[in-house]
Amino acid sequence: MAYAMEYPPTMAMRMIQLGMHDRLMSANTSWFCVSCETCTTRCPREIDIAKVMDTLKIMAQAGKYKLSDNEIPIFDWIFLKSIELTGKIYEIGMIGAYNMLSLNPFKDVFPMGVKMILKGKISFIPHLIYNPFEMIKNIRMFKRIKKKDRERIYEKNA
Amino acid sequence: MLKVAYFPGCSLSSTAKEYDVATRLVCEDLEINLVEIPEWTCCGATTAHITSELTAAALPAKSLIWAEKHNMPITSPCSACFSRLKMAHLNMEKDAKLKKEVEEVTGETYNGKAEVLHLTRVMLEKYGLENIKAKIKKQLKGLKIACYYGCLMTRPAEVCENDRVENPMIMDNLVEALGAESIKWYYKTECCGAAFSLTKTEIVRKLSGDILKEAKACGADLVMVACPLCHSNLDARQPEISKLLKTNLNIPVLYFTQVMGLALGYDYMDLMMNKHFIDPKPLLKAKGIL
Numbered sequence: 001m002a003y004a005m006e007y008p009p010t011m012a013m014r015m016i017q018l019g020m021h022d023r024l025m026s027a028n029t030s031w032f033c034v035s036c037e038t039c040t041t042r043c044p045r046e047i048d049i050a051k052v053m054d055t056l057k058i059m060a061q062a063g064k065y066k067l068s069d070n071e072i073p074i075f076d077w078i079f080l081k082s083i084e085l086t087g088k089i090y091e092i093g094m095i096g097a098y099n100m101l102s103l104n105p106f107k108d109v110f111p112m113g114v115k116m117i118l119k120g121k122i123s124f125i126p127h128l129i130y131n132p133f134e135m136i137k138n139i140r141m142f143k144r145i146k147k148k149d150r151e152r153i154y155e156k157n158a
Numbered sequence: 159m160l161k162v163a164y165f166p167g168c169s170l171s172s173t174a175k176e177y178d179v180a181t182r183l184v185c186e187d188l189e190i191n192l193v194e195i196p197e198w199t200c201c202g203a204t205t206a207h208i209t210s211e212l213t214a215a216a217l218p219a220k221s222l223i224w225a226e227k228h229n230m231p232i233t234s235p236c237s238a239c240f241s242r243l244k245m246a247h248l249n250m251e252k253d254a255k256l257k258k259e260v261e262e263v264t265g266e267t268y269n270g271k272a273e274v275l276h277l278t279r280v281m282l283e284k285y286g287l288e289n290i291k292a293k294i295k296k297q298l299k300g301l302k303i304a305c306y307y308g309c310l311m312t313r314p315a316e317v318c319e320n321d322r323v324e325n326p327m328i329m330d331n332l333v334e335a336l337g338a339e340s341i342k343w344y345y346k347t348e349c350c351g352a353a354f355s356l357t358k359t360e361i362v363r364k365l366s367g368d369i370l371k372e373a374k375a376c377g378a379d380l381v382m383v384a385c386p387l388c389h390s391n392l393d394a395r396q397p398e399i400s401k402l403l404k405t406n407l408n409i410p411v412l413y414f415t416q417v418m419g420l421a422l423g424y425d426y427m428d429l430m431m432n433k434h435f436i437d438p439k440p441l442l443k444a445k446g447i448l
Contacts, residue, residue, distance in 0.1 A: 001349070004361060032358070035204055036349035037313035041323055050314075057208040071357045072208075079205040080213070087199040089168040098356060108356070112394055119433045121173045134197040137265070144263040145212050 001036070005029040009039050009049050016052070022065070030056035031069035062153050074101050084142040087129035092122050162280055163225040164192035165243065167236035167386070168200050173394075174236075174386030176430035180415040181235050181277065183429070187293060187422050188285055195224050195232075201242040204353040211249075216260045218246035222272040223264070231273040233280045235415070237385035238352075241310035244274040244317050276311055276318070278328055278384055278414065287335050295423035297337030300445045303417070304378035305329040305340055306369065307347050308388040323347070329382060329414055336421040343376040345369045350391040359395075366391045367399040370407050379441055380410045382417055389413060393435050410438035420447055 002008040006027040007015060015024045024030075033053035040050045060067055067073055078097045082090045095113070099105050116122045129135045170178035185192050198221050207214035222243060225232035234240045250257040251270050261267055281290065312318055312326050320326065326346065333340035348369055351362030370392060373381050383389045393411040400407045411434065419429045426448055431438055442448040 001361065032361075034349060034352045034354055035207070036309040036352065038309070038347075038349065041313045041315055048314075054208050058210065061209055075357050076205045076209050079203075080209065083200045083202070083217070087197070088171070089200055091168075091172050095356065108359075111397065115435065116173065116394070121175060121433060123172060127168075127171050129197045129199065131197050138199060141216060141263050141265075142213075145210065145216060148212055148259060148263065149210050 001032050001034055005032045009053075013047060013049065013052070025056065025060055025065040026068050028068055029053075030060070031072055033057075062149075071102050074098065080142075084139060086126050087135065087138050088127050090126035092124060093126060159189050159191050160280070160284060161191045161193060161230050162275075163221070163228065163230040163232040164194045165198055165201070165221050165232060165234040165239055166194065167234055167239040169236060169386035169390075173390055174413075176433045177235055177386055177389070177413045177415065180413055180419050180424075180429045183424055184281075184415045184418045184422060188281065188290065190280065190285060192233075193228075193230065195221050198224075201234075201239045203238050203242065206242070207245075211256065212259055212263065214242070215246045215249055215256055216263050218243045219250070219260045219264055219268060220266075222247055222274070223266050223268050226269060226272045231275055231280070231284075233275050233277050235277040235384070235413075236387075237276065237308055237310040238387060240274065240276045241317065247272055247274055248317060276384070278311070278332070281418075282328055282332055287331060290332070290418070291335050294336060294421045296421055296447070298417070298421055298445075298447055299337050301338040301447065302341050302377055302379045303333050303338050304343050304373040304376065304381045305333060305346065306350075306373070306381050306383050306388060306392070308383065308385050309347065309349050309352065311384055312347055329384065332414065333382065333417070336417065338417075341376050341378050343372060343378070345372040350388050352387055352391070355387070355391055355395070362391050362395060363399050363402055366395055367403055370396065370399060370409055371403065374407060374409055378409065379445070380412055380438060382412055382414050384414050396436050408436060410434060410436045410441055412438060 007029045012024055012029050030053045035050050037050050040048050043049055061073055075098050078094050082094050099107050166178055199217060202214055202217040206217055250260060307326050312320050312323050315323050330340040349365055350369060351365040354361050381392060389411055396407055416429045426439060
């Protein structure tokens with residue numbers, strides 16, 4: 001993925017050491033990391049580069065820096081919302097919502113989407129957690145996580 | 159009889175249904191009892207760990223806690239789910255504060271005793287390659303298979319407990335045991351583009367295209383995978399990639415349990431091979447396997 005990054009991982013690590021966070025965060029580097037873990041495995045200085053990239057993305061989404069990529073945060077929001085409400089990913093709902101919110105309503109619909117539906121690979125009915133207690137536990141867990149994460153951000157910003 | 163807690167993952171109930179079906183058939187034959195975790199929730203995949211460390215640990219924690227309570231190793235056929243489960247387990251082991259927070263948000267305790275294994279490890283190490291060989295009904299002679307491991311099955315090395323990170327052989331050994339030929343190729347662990355399938359499709363087309371081109375150039379008849387996302391990128395996106403590369407790649411992509419199923423005597427429809435975008439029937443018929 002480094003070929004597509006504005007600053008490849010080696011430069012990104014150096015920029016962090018030199019305190020050039022603003023410049024790095026406004027580039028697409030961390031967003032083009034797909035966590036394939038090749039860098040972490042091969043780094044001779046044993047830096048967990050993939051974890052650093054994750055942290056950059058978490059910091060950006062926690063509102064500390066301006067997001068330099070909008071598609072992936074939109075996708076993440078939809079993905080996690082789907083897990084919060086159903087416990088699993090409701091694929092067709094997720095793809096539909098993502099296409100709408102990224103202003104590209106017909107992306108992948110034809111031929112791939114139609115073919116998948118005809119092959120029975122995507123169901124229109126979401127797979128849910130059927131036990132209502134588990135469903136409530138799941139939603140409660142997400143609420144608690146949100147609260148803890150918010151406390152963590154206030155703590156860091158204070 | 160080997161009893162394992164089974165975490166299918168979201169894809170296996172929809173876009174990778176054939177993987178679930180093939181896995182269950184093969185495990186039944188190998189007397190591996192897959193106990194599906196009741197009301198399991200999504201592992202969070204890539205999204206959880208780039209949004210919130212706590213979410214990334216709490217989502218898999220529910221399944222880990224169940225497996226620990228019922229004293230079973232936990233396995234997943236999906237490499238991403240396996241990676242998330244294992245990483246959550248290791249992160250909670252290393253970071254006591256994270257573990258405490260996870261226990262607070264889930265309302266349950268975790269003692270760190272769950273054993274997380276990828277399905278290939280359960281079959282090939284816990285059950286044993288020799289035992290699998292004894293059950294083979296049909297040798298897959300003449301089939302040249304490129305084993306594609308992808309990223310999360312072999313990396314990071316500490317998570318996967320793997321000493322062969324750059325040239326893994328676990329699936330290659332399986333292929334040889336089934337009577338087929340496992341070809342030597344150099345893109346075994348190159349990333350297919352993974353989670354960028356919807357958000358940055360051009361990248362997936364390039365990376366997956368490179369993998370398929372290389373497999374074909376090295377003489378593969380088909381590519382064997384162990385992850386539903388890799389499969390989706392290599393199979394469902396193959397028509398687009400062929401169009402982009404202005405060539406007809408036409409390489410079927412099969413799950414490793416489907417290939418095992420063929421060797422154990424199951425047929426095309428049992429293993430739901432009709433659900434693939436690139437139909438393997440002409441190839442398998444030509445090789446005399448169907």
